[in-house]
Amino acid sequence: MKITIDKIKIQGSLLGEENPLPMFKSPERMAPCAFDETFSEKDKKLFGHETGFRILPYKMQDNYSRKKEDLEFKTVVLENENLKAIFLADYGARLISLFDKNEDRELLFKNSVFQPANLSTRDAWFSGGIEWNIGQFGHSVLTCEPLYFCVMKDDEGNEFLRVYEYERNRKIYFSIDFHLPSGAGELSAYVRIVNNNDVSVPMYWWTNIAIKENKNVRIFSETDQVLYIKPESTTKEGSVHEFGRGTILDLPSLPGKDPSYPLDFDYSSEYFFQNPEECPSPWEAALYNDGFTFFERSSSKLQYRKMFCWGNHRGGRNWCDYLSEPGKGDYLEIQAGLAPTQLHGLQMPGKTTWEFTQIFGSTFVDSNKAAGTWDKAKSFIKGEIEKSLSAENVNNRHELFKSYSTKTPEKIIHNGSGWGALEEKRAKESTPEGFHFPEMDLKDDQKPWLELLTTGKMPAFDSLKNGPSWIVDPAWQRILENSVRNEKENPWPYIHLGVLLYENDKEEKAVKCWQDSISIKATPIAWRNMAMALNNWGDDDQAIDALKRAVALEGSNQQTYITIELMMLLIKKKKYDEAWKYYNSLSALMREEERVLSIAALAAFEKNDEKFLTELFDRSFAYIKEGETRLVDLWYAWQTRLLAEKKGIPVDDELRAFVKKSTQPPRNIDFTMSERD
Numbered sequence: 001m002k003i004t005i006d007k008i009k010i011q012g013s014l015l016g017e018e019n020p021l022p023m024f025k026s027p028e029r030m031a032p033c034a035f036d037e038t039f040s041e042k043d044k045k046l047f048g049h050e051t052g053f054r055i056l057p058y059k060m061q062d063n064y065s066r067k068k069e070d071l072e073f074k075t076v077v078l079e080n081e082n083l084k085a086i087f088l089a090d091y092g093a094r095l096i097s098l099f100d101k102n103e104d105r106e107l108l109f110k111n112s113v114f115q116p117a118n119l120s121t122r123d124a125w126f127s128g129g130i131e132w133n134i135g136q137f138g139h140s141v142l143t144c145e146p147l148y149f150c151v152m153k154d155d156e157g158n159e160f161l162r163v164y165e166y167e168r169n170r171k172i173y174f175s176i177d178f179h180l181p182s183g184a185g186e187l188s189a190y191v192r193i194v195n196n197n198d199v200s201v202p203m204y205w206w207t208n209i210a211i212k213e214n215k216n217v218r219i220f221s222e223t224d225q226v227l228y229i230k231p232e233s234t235t236k237e238g239s240v241h242e243f244g245r246g247t248i249l250d251l252p253s254l255p256g257k258d259p260s261y262p263l264d265f266d267y268s269s270e271y272f273f274q275n276p277e278e279c280p281s282p283w284e285a286a287l288y289n290d291g292f293t294f295f296e297r298s299s300s301k302l303q304y305r306k307m308f309c310w311g312n313h314r315g316g317r318n319w320c321d322y323l324s325e326p327g328k329g330d331y332l333e334i335q336a337g338l339a340p341t342q343l344h345g346l347q348m349p350g351k352t353t354w355e356f357t358q359i360f361g362s363t364f365v366d367s368n369k370a371a372g373t374w375d376k377a378k379s380f381i382k383g384e385i386e387k388s389l390s391a392e393n394v395n396n397r398h399e400l401f402k403s404y405s406t407k408t409p410e411k412i413i414h415n416g417s418g419w420g421a422l423e424e425k426r427a428k429e430s431t432p433e434g435f436h437f438p439e440m441d442l443k444d445d446q447k448p449w450l451e452l453l454t455t456g457k458m459p460a461f462d463s464l465k466n467g468p469s470w471i472v473d474p475a476w477q478r479i480l481e482n483s484v485r486n487e488k489e490n491p492w493p494y495i496h497l498g499v500l501l502y503e504n505d506k507e508e509k510a511v512k513c514w515q516d517s518i519s520i521k522a523t524p525i526a527w528r529n530m531a532m533a534l535n536n537w538g539d540d541d542q543a544i545d546a547l548k549r550a551v552a553l554e555g556s557n558q559q560t561y562i563t564i565e566l567m568m569l570l571i572k573k574k575k576y577d578e579a580w581k582y583y584n585s586l587s588a589l590m591r592e593e594e595r596v597l598s599i600a601a602l603a604a605f606e607k608n609d610e611k612f613l614t615e616l617f618d619r620s621f622a623y624i625k626e627g628e629t630r631l632v633d634l635w636y637a638w639q640t641r642l643l644a645e646k647k648g649i650p651v652d653d654e655l656r657a658f659v660k661k662s663t664q665p666p667r668n669i670d671f672t673m674s675e676r677d
Helices: 314-322 374-388 391-404 419-427 447-455 474-486 492-503 507-520 524-536 540-552 559-572 576-585 594-607 610-616 630-647 653-662
Strands: 002-012 033-035 069-079 083-088 094-100 117-120 123-125 130-134 148-153 159-167 172-179 187-195 201-203 205-212 218-221 225-229 241-247 269-273 283-287 292-298 304-309 331-337 346-348 352-364 411-414
Touching: 002 159, 002 411, 069 411, 130 172, 159 419, 172 391, 187 201, 187 205, 187 391, 205 292, 218 374, 283 304, 283 331, 283 374, 292 331, 292 374, 292 391, 352 374, 352 391, 419 447, 419 474, 447 474, 474 492, 492 507, 492 524, 507 524, 524 540, 524 559, 540 559, 559 576, 559 594, 576 594, 594 610, 594 630, 610 630, 630 653
Parallel strands: 033 241
Antiparallel strands: 002 069, 069 083, 083 094, 094 130, 117 123, 130 205, 148 159, 148 411, 159 172, 172 187, 187 352, 201 346, 205 331, 218 283, 225 241, 225 269, 269 304, 283 292, 292 352, 304 331
């Protein structure tokens, strides 16, 4: 067994600078969701709990393109004589490849390119491999962040790989120990989550495993009981997803078909296996027609499983191509989580550690014996997995790995962020056992906060471009308040204190801080933050005025982002004439900015600008969001208007329905999750 540092060369598009604007949490603490009468009382418990949008103190990662170039990424490789695991060091420790040397076969979906797209909590996400999602609902805030990697040794002298980090949103520590000793035929991952706070925090964990998709692949887990999303609740952007309970033997959302075959779905779909609590070692498996079976199995705490597929409709196939290369991106996901669905919340008590082990492997089975009804085939697959990796073996490994979990990291081979080191200095106490954050990792993002911590003063900055990251931990409030009292000519302590207060529901005090900062020096960020508060309070006209003041301050690297927000607010208030006039006053470069352009399209529709819309619908877009239907909806509305004008008839619901049934939007904008209406 060996651990090495390597690199891969691949075509793709790198992320640009992060969006400097603080994206404040949603006022709603739970994401919109619903359930029908089939939900049990147990199903209802904590459904939607703490799933509302929240990313601070992190920034949005929404700067990328679809222009590909030759890229090189640092990788960490863990391998023995049977398997080779390749991790992306700077991208959330994504396991991009798990290669079976004996079978000369890739076990995962290994993407041929690196193409960010708007699917993650912070926007940028890429498909392929295994990702480790922690803390907040959605893909992890650390999806595109470096994590710590270190080489560890067990009691027998075998090396294993530890990945770890301090997660600032929930203020928790987590580590993943990857074990692949000599002779092992599976990769083991021991996960440890530590809430070192005195109080409980919302918690979330889902392991997402991308595997190759073909028409014959079939999905199995311990139970036939599933929670599923009704497809009719996913047809329009912003619609509330409604869940139901059913059985995979007769799923109401796919009548007459077998939902264990993902490509039988004609829409993007997911369902969650409700494995029983008494299951000693939950599992999920994907069977291919040659008998090859990929499986993952875990200790009992990681109880629930999920299947996600893009569906066989055009929108779903477009997503697969969009995230990879045409014809090379077909994948589905099997997932494992701590809660019944990803919209079920958890609450992790203070001073608590949660631990579980998950193991990834494969076997070959007699595919003829796995044919027939799902329950019969499942019993056979379960037996075959038990032969390859028994429940007793899983739990024995878990106890062994647990005994190594608090060993101190020594040989760090890749560095994560300096936030763990900063937190250690602020708290004036050591981090939990099993973690180590070297002081040398305090870099540009942390140094202004370190200066504030040690001197009581925050440096002045020309703009957010060279300013520090945000901090919204209430533990910093008094430190910032002292800085505000000591620094009467520096607007930045006021701005940062305002962000911290606003994120912690002290809106009026936050606005006062931003007003005080403006009295010292007007900055785009202070006016923009004021606009967010005014908009939240329902004072849209003053919010628009504040955004205009923000963009009028030239030389700001925030200008593009604030322009987008101003255009969105003008459209929201149906100020189409003003939005169109403002759009046309922008520089040629800004008018071509994709997100500005797509918002202006709504004003162009109201102005009946045929040339603008015709050119718009011929474009390709990098920032289309999962579930977003704005451009498709606009295209249908435009086609309906054109047909009404041609026939000399009014636009009504009957005509809209006819257009939707008889036409198809351009492929370059069609990323719909369902073709049902």
